[in-house]
Amino acid sequence: xxxxxxxxxxxxxxxxxxHVLKDINLxxxxxEFVAIMGPSGSGKSTLINIIGFLxxxxxxxxxxxxxxxxxxxATKASRMRNRHxxxxxxxxxxxxxxxxxxxxxxxxxxGGHRRSEVRDRIAELLESVGLAGMENKLPRNLSGGQQQxxxxxxxxxxxxxxxxxxxxxGALDSHTSADIMQLFKELHRKGGTIIxxxxxxxVAEQSxxxxxxxxxxxxxxxEVAHATK
Amino acid sequence: xxxxxLIRISFRALAANKRRSFLTMIGIVIGIASVVTILxxxxxxxxxxxxxxxxxxxxxxxxEITFNPTSSSETDAGFKESxxxxxxxxxxxxxxxxxxxxxxxxxxxxxxLANADTMMSxxxxxxxxxxxxxxxxxxxxxxxxxxxxxxxxxxxxxAKKVFHxxxxxxxSSLELGTKNYNxxxxxxxxxxxxxxxxxxxxxxEKAYRAGQLSQEGRKLAITYTPGSDVSKLTKDVVEKLKxxxxxxxxxxxxxxxxxxxxxxxxxxxxxxxxxxxxxxxxSLLIAGVGVMNMMYISASERSQExxxxxxxxxxxxxxxxxxxxxxxxxxxxxxVVGLIVGALTxxxxxxxxxxxPVVTLGSVIGTFAISSIVGILFGLLPAKSAANKxxxxxxxx
Ligand SMILES: Nc1ncnc2c1ncn2[C@@H]1O[C@H](COP(=O)(O)OP(=O)(O)O)[C@@H](O)[C@H]1O
Ligand SMILES: [Mg+2]
Numbered sequence: 001x002x003x004x005x006x007x008x009x010x011x012x013x014x015x016x017x018x019h020v021l022k023d024i025n026l027x028x029x030x031x032e033f034v035a036i037m038g039p040s041g042s043g044k045s046t047l048i049n050i051i052g053f054l055x056x057x058x059x060x061x062x063x064x065x066x067x068x069x070x071x072x073x074a075t076k077a078s079r080m081r082n083r084h085x086x087x088x089x090x091x092x093x094x095x096x097x098x099x100x101x102x103x104x105x106x107x108x109x110x111g112g113h114r115r116s117e118v119r120d121r122i123a124e125l126l127e128s129v130g131l132a133g134m135e136n137k138l139p140r141n142l143s144g145g146q147q148q149x150x151x152x153x154x155x156x157x158x159x160x161x162x163x164x165x166x167x168x169x170g171a172l173d174s175h176t177s178a179d180i181m182q183l184f185k186e187l188h189r190k191g192g193t194i195i196x197x198x199x200x201x202x203v204a205e206q207s208x209x210x211x212x213x214x215x216x217x218x219x220x221x222x223e224v225a226h227a228t229k
Numbered sequence: 230x231x232x233x234x235l236i237r238i239s240f241r242a243l244a245a246n247k248r249r250s251f252l253t254m255i256g257i258v259i260g261i262a263s264v265v266t267i268l269x270x271x272x273x274x275x276x277x278x279x280x281x282x283x284x285x286x287x288x289x290x291x292x293e294i295t296f297n298p299t300s301s302s303e304t305d306a307g308f309k310e311s312x313x314x315x316x317x318x319x320x321x322x323x324x325x326x327x328x329x330x331x332x333x334x335x336x337x338x339x340x341x342l343a344n345a346d347t348m349m350s351x352x353x354x355x356x357x358x359x360x361x362x363x364x365x366x367x368x369x370x371x372x373x374x375x376x377x378x379x380x381x382x383x384x385x386x387x388a389k390k391v392f393h394x395x396x397x398x399x400x401s402s403l404e405l406g407t408k409n410y411n412x413x414x415x416x417x418x419x420x421x422x423x424x425x426x427x428x429x430x431x432x433x434e435k436a437y438r439a440g441q442l443s444q445e446g447r448k449l450a451i452t453y454t455p456g457s458d459v460s461k462l463t464k465d466v467v468e469k470l471k472x473x474x475x476x477x478x479x480x481x482x483x484x485x486x487x488x489x490x491x492x493x494x495x496x497x498x499x500x501x502x503x504x505x506x507x508x509x510x511x512s513l514l515i516a517g518v519g520v521m522n523m524m525y526i527s528a529s530e531r532s533q534e535x536x537x538x539x540x541x542x543x544x545x546x547x548x549x550x551x552x553x554x555x556x557x558x559x560x561x562x563x564x565v566v567g568l569i570v571g572a573l574t575x576x577x578x579x580x581x582x583x584x585x586p587v588v589t590l591g592s593v594i595g596t597f598a599i600s601s602i603v604g605i606l607f608g609l610l611p612a613k614s615a616a617n618k619x620x621x622x623x624x625x626x
Contacts, residue, residue: 049624055621097242106542
């Protein structure tokens with residue numbers, strides 16, 4: 001489904017250009033649960049932003065379902081993100097003056113849905129992340145873990161093809177982060193594709209495949225041997 | 230995104246910062262209110278002026294064509310019955326009535342006084358006691374008001390010039406047309422400028438008419454069916470008269486275009502009103518800059534929100550629409566409030582003035598249009614800057 005071929009990414013131009021990703025070749029199939037690991041500044045976020053169509057200014061080819069992402073303009077990229085990608089960021093990324101219902105509504109309304117026709121859908125999404133009936137609460141009245149659950153519900157709203165998560169547990173304590181990982185595993189068990197950046201070994205080990213990055217290059221790509229599998 | 234949802238989130242964003250939105254809106258309210266106040270007062274003045282200037286009290290559309298003889302020997306020439314028919318022919322379905330009007334005031338007449346030809350200004354009267362100051366003799370008797378009356382009153386000035394005194398003038402004879410009059414009184418013309426009584430001679434109308442050989446009048450009054458283009462139709466009649474009017478060789482036909490005059494006065498008032506409104510409109514520009522400033526601040530404060538929206542699927546055009554809608558909602562609300570405030574202000578001011586303010590449909594539509602335009606114009610650049618934000622940069626921070 002996701003196929004990166006000789007992807008290079010530089011920031012800046014000419015002599016001051018900073019080469020962040022170097023000749024990345026990566027293939028991810030539907031239903032995979034991938035963890036991307038590496039030290040800070042190694043290019044994990046840059047890579048995952050490219051995978052999630054947030055950044056289309058790169059060299060090389062990225063085929064998503066036989067379309068070359070490098071050819072997307074801003075509008076096309078937005079439409080593709082809306083339909084096919086779910087995002088979970090480290091800093092929860094909720095809009096503070098909107099309530100929980102309206103935060104989850106955002107991707108649905110950009111997808112052309114009316115508020116009234118997605119009430120049940122949103123209730124169902126909130127229930128699946130353990131926040132049933134919280135529609136009318138404001139983000140500031142929720143704990144960090146709860147806010148991240150709202151972000152996950154929002155990411156899943158349009159039933160995306162894959163989910164990308166940039167350090168989703170980075171700002172959470174270990175107990176809460178275990179809860180979030182539980183949610184991800186549940187999603188994966190139901191067939192969801194998840195690509196997650198983390199620098200926490202324990203978190204990464206709950207995935208099926210760990211890709212390690214150093215200085216913009218993939219240095220290892222290994223299957224995780226699960227005791228329970 | 231659907232428009233209803235877009236309107237909803239734009240309203241939310243404005244409501245999230247009530248004080249700022251309110252203060253920005255005040256500028257628009259003041260701008261629109263002052264323009265509306267001036268426009269409604271100006272329209273009120275225009276309506277009142279035009280109405281006062283329209284002579285016909287029944288709202289009839291009328292016009293008068295005047296005949297001016299070119300030589301003094303033709304002073305009797307004027308309009309005849311044949312000219313009435315001629316005028317009617319021009320537009321039989323539009324012309325309701327044509328009548329010859331006889332001049333009654335300040336006629337220039339060649340008459341005989343003390344056996345000498347004299348040019349005199351004459352006004353015809355129908356009252357025994359016209360509103361004049363008598364210096365000698367008496368006013369008209371009731372009998373003299375009839376066709377066979379023979380009384381005339383002359384001015385002190387004429388008496389002095391011709392008879393060297395009031396006493397000599399009294400009971401002297403005066404000949405106008407085919408008729409002899411007896412001077413029964415001497416009067417001082419009123420001091421009012423352009424008064425109809427500021428003439429050399431006053432004689433009763435019926436008596437004077439009886440003494441005229443021809444019944445030609447100097448004026449032709451035309452009444453049109455309502456809604457006709459008076460200016461154009463009258464011009465046509467004048468053309469026709471010039472070509473085949475009964476006295477076309479002995480004088481000029483002319484027509485004073487009241488419609489043009491009214492239009493001209495109306496135009497001057499409208500132009501003045503617009504000019505003053507334009508000056509008031511400058512405050513609208515300043516308010517617009519306020520809107521622009523607010524939207525720029527809002528766009529930079531909400532870059533996180535913009536980033537989130539774009540990440541989950543908002544296109545740059547949708548972000549731009551949202552911000553544009555916010556500024557238009559702000560200015561449009563300000564415009565509506567301004568319209569109400571302005572109309573009320575004009576109404577209160579007009580209570581101390583002799584006319585009513587007029588809020589036209591045009592000013593209502595104009596208010597909506599102008600406030601939307603201000604919103605779009607001054608919201609465009611901030612909205613563009615919001616839409617062109619770099620997504621990666623936003624998400625990194
Ligand atoms: N917009 C940018 N402009 C310039 N340099 C950038 C930009 N974004 C990231 N970088 C640089 O690229 C490198 C990789 O960044 P990033 O992908 O965020 O790393 P990671 O997520 O692994 O910590 C870093 O050295 C960072 O400073
Ligand atoms: Mg990172």
